[in-house]
Amino acid sequence: MSNQTPALRLEGIVKTFPGVRALDKVSFSIMPGEVHALMGENGAGKSTLMKVLGGIYQPEEGKIIIGEEPVVMTSPLQAKGKGIVFIHQELSLAEELTVAENIYLGELPKKSFGRVDWQRLYAETDDILQKLKVGFDAKTKVGDLSIANQQMVEIARALTVDAKAVIFDEPTASLTDAEKVVLFDVINDLKADGVGIIYISHRMEEIFKITDRISVLRDGHYRGTLNTAETNEDEITQLMIGRKLDLTRNASHHELGNVALEVRHLSCGSLFHDVSFEVRRGEVVGFYGLVGAGRTEIAETLFGLRTPSGGEILLDGEATVIHSPADAISKGISLVPEDRKGQGLVLGMNCRDNMTLPQVDDLKAGPFVAEGAEVAIFDQYRDRLDIRTPGWRQIVGNLSGGNQQKIVIGKWLSMHPTVLIVDEPTRGIDVGSKSEIHNLIRDLAAQGYAVIVISSEMPEVLHVSDRIVAMFSGEIIRTFTSEEVTEDNLIQAISGIRSEEAA
Numbered sequence: 001m002s003n004q005t006p007a008l009r010l011e012g013i014v015k016t017f018p019g020v021r022a023l024d025k026v027s028f029s030i031m032p033g034e035v036h037a038l039m040g041e042n043g044a045g046k047s048t049l050m051k052v053l054g055g056i057y058q059p060e061e062g063k064i065i066i067g068e069e070p071v072v073m074t075s076p077l078q079a080k081g082k083g084i085v086f087i088h089q090e091l092s093l094a095e096e097l098t099v100a101e102n103i104y105l106g107e108l109p110k111k112s113f114g115r116v117d118w119q120r121l122y123a124e125t126d127d128i129l130q131k132l133k134v135g136f137d138a139k140t141k142v143g144d145l146s147i148a149n150q151q152m153v154e155i156a157r158a159l160t161v162d163a164k165a166v167i168f169d170e171p172t173a174s175l176t177d178a179e180k181v182v183l184f185d186v187i188n189d190l191k192a193d194g195v196g197i198i199y200i201s202h203r204m205e206e207i208f209k210i211t212d213r214i215s216v217l218r219d220g221h222y223r224g225t226l227n228t229a230e231t232n233e234d235e236i237t238q239l240m241i242g243r244k245l246d247l248t249r250n251a252s253h254h255e256l257g258n259v260a261l262e263v264r265h266l267s268c269g270s271l272f273h274d275v276s277f278e279v280r281r282g283e284v285v286g287f288y289g290l291v292g293a294g295r296t297e298i299a300e301t302l303f304g305l306r307t308p309s310g311g312e313i314l315l316d317g318e319a320t321v322i323h324s325p326a327d328a329i330s331k332g333i334s335l336v337p338e339d340r341k342g343q344g345l346v347l348g349m350n351c352r353d354n355m356t357l358p359q360v361d362d363l364k365a366g367p368f369v370a371e372g373a374e375v376a377i378f379d380q381y382r383d384r385l386d387i388r389t390p391g392w393r394q395i396v397g398n399l400s401g402g403n404q405q406k407i408v409i410g411k412w413l414s415m416h417p418t419v420l421i422v423d424e425p426t427r428g429i430d431v432g433s434k435s436e437i438h439n440l441i442r443d444l445a446a447q448g449y450a451v452i453v454i455s456s457e458m459p460e461v462l463h464v465s466d467r468i469v470a471m472f473s474g475e476i477i478r479t480f481t482s483e484e485v486t487e488d489n490l491i492q493a494i495s496g497i498r499s500e501e502a503a
Contacts, residue, residue, distance in 0.1 A: 013062035024220045184209070
C-alpha cells in the first residue's frame with residue numbers, strides 16, 4: 001500500500017473560527033481501496049477536517065491533493081465532481097420528494113428539451129436499492145421512511161458517482177444490526193473497486209472490524225496513524241483523550257433506599273406485555289435487549305407518551321395513573337430521550353433556554369420570564385455536570401455531543417425528579433465524554449435518584465447498572481444482579497432463552 005499514490009491527501013490544513021483554532025496544521029491521507037478510520041473526541045476536529053475536504057469550509061492554510069493534482073474545493077458540488085462523496089451523520093434529505101429524486105438531486109437524468117427521464121431515473125435507483133437490500137422502492141416518499149431507511153437513502157447517494165473517496169460520518173447510528181451488515185457489504189464492495197473509504201465512528205467494535213488504518217485527532221491536532229491490526233482499544237483511547245479510562249464493571253456498594261418506582265404486569269398493546277420490575281432510590285437499573293424488544297416503549301409509557309393497556313404503576317408505594325408527559329413530570333418522572341437532537345433539544349436555541357424550557361411557566365415574573373432565575377439554574381447545572389460552554393448564550397447546536405447530552409440531563413435534573421430514565425445515554429458520543437456520562441449516572445444514583453438506563457451497548461449496562469433487566473420481544477426474560485450477570489447469560493436472555501432453558 002505504501003508504494004501506491006494516495007487517493008487523496010490533506011497537507012497542513014489550518015482552519016480557525018472566532019476564538020477557536022479548530023485545525024492546526026493537520027495532515028491526512030487515504031489510499032485507494034483502503035478503509036481508514038478518523039477518530040477523536042467530540043470537538044477534536046474530525047467533522048471540520050471532512051468539511052474542508054467536502055468543500056463546505058475553506059482552510060486558511062494547507063492544500064488538498066487528489067491523486068497527483070492539487071485542488072481547491074469551494075463547494076460540495078465541486079467536491080462531488082472530483083469524486084469526493086460525503087455521507088452525513090445528520091440527514092440532509094428532502095422529505096416531500098421521492099427516494100429517486102433525493103438520490104439524484106441536482107443530477108436528474110434528462111431527455112430532450114430538458115425533460116426528466118423518469119423511467120431511467122426509477123430504473124437506476126431501483127438497481128442501487130437492490131444492492132442495499134432495502135424494503136422500499138424508488139417512488140417511495142422519503143418522509144414516509146423510518147430514520148434508519150432514510151440513512152440508507154443517504155448511503156445510496158455514494159453509489160451514484162464514480163467515487164475516489166467516500167466519507168461515512170457515524171453511518172450506523174440509526175441502523176439495525178441487519179442493516180449494518182448490508183452497509184459493511186457495501187463498504188467492502190467499494191473497497192474492492194479501489195475506492196478509498198474514510199470512516200468516522202465512536203464505535204470501537206466497528207472500527208476494529210472493518211478498517212485498515214486509524215488516524216487520531218485531539219484538540220485540532222494530528223496525533224498519529226496506526227495499522228488497525230497492530231493496535232488495540234486502549235492505545236487508540238489514550239491517543240484520543242490522553243488518559244486511560246475506567247471500563248470495569250459497576251462495583252459500587254452505596255446504601256439503597258426505598259422503592260421509588262414499581263411496575264406491576266404493565267402492558268401496552270403488542271409493544272410489550274406483563275412487565276414487572278422495581279427501582280429503588282440510589283439504584284441504577286439497566287434495560288438491555290435487541291432492537292424492538294420494547295425497552296424504549298416502556299420508558300415512553302412511564303413518561304406518559306403511550307397509554308398502557310393493562311397493569312399498574314406505583315410511585316413510592318402508591319398506585320398512580322400517568323396520562324401525559326406533564327403528568328409524569330409533576331409526579332417526579334423525567335425522561336432523557338434516545339434522540340437528543342430531535343426530541344431532547346431545540347438546536348437553534350441557547351443553552352439557558354434549552355435547560356429551563358420545561359419550567360418556563362414557573363419562572364415567570366408577571367407576563368415575563370425571570371431571566372436571572374433562568375441564568376441561576378443554568379449556572380448551577382453547568383457547574384454540577386461540568387458542561388463545557390463559553391456561557392449560556394452559546395447555541396446548543398454548536399456544542400459537542402457529550403455537552404449536548406449534559407444539557408438534556410441538566411434540564412430534567414432541574415425539575416428535581418425522583419425517577420430519571422435515560423435512553424441510550426451515550427449514543428454518538430466519544431469515549432471520553434462517554435466515561436463522564438457513566439460517572440455522572442453513578443453519582444446521581446449515589447445522591448439518591450432512582451435511575452433507569454436503556455442501552456444497546458453491553459459494556460455500558462455492565463458498567464453502570466446495579467441490576468440488569470434483559471428483554472426479548474416485549475417480555476422481561478430475566479433480571480440479573482451485577483454480581484451474577486455474565487456476557488454469556490445476558491446474550492442468552494436477550495435472545496429469548498430463559499434461565500431454565502439455558503440450564
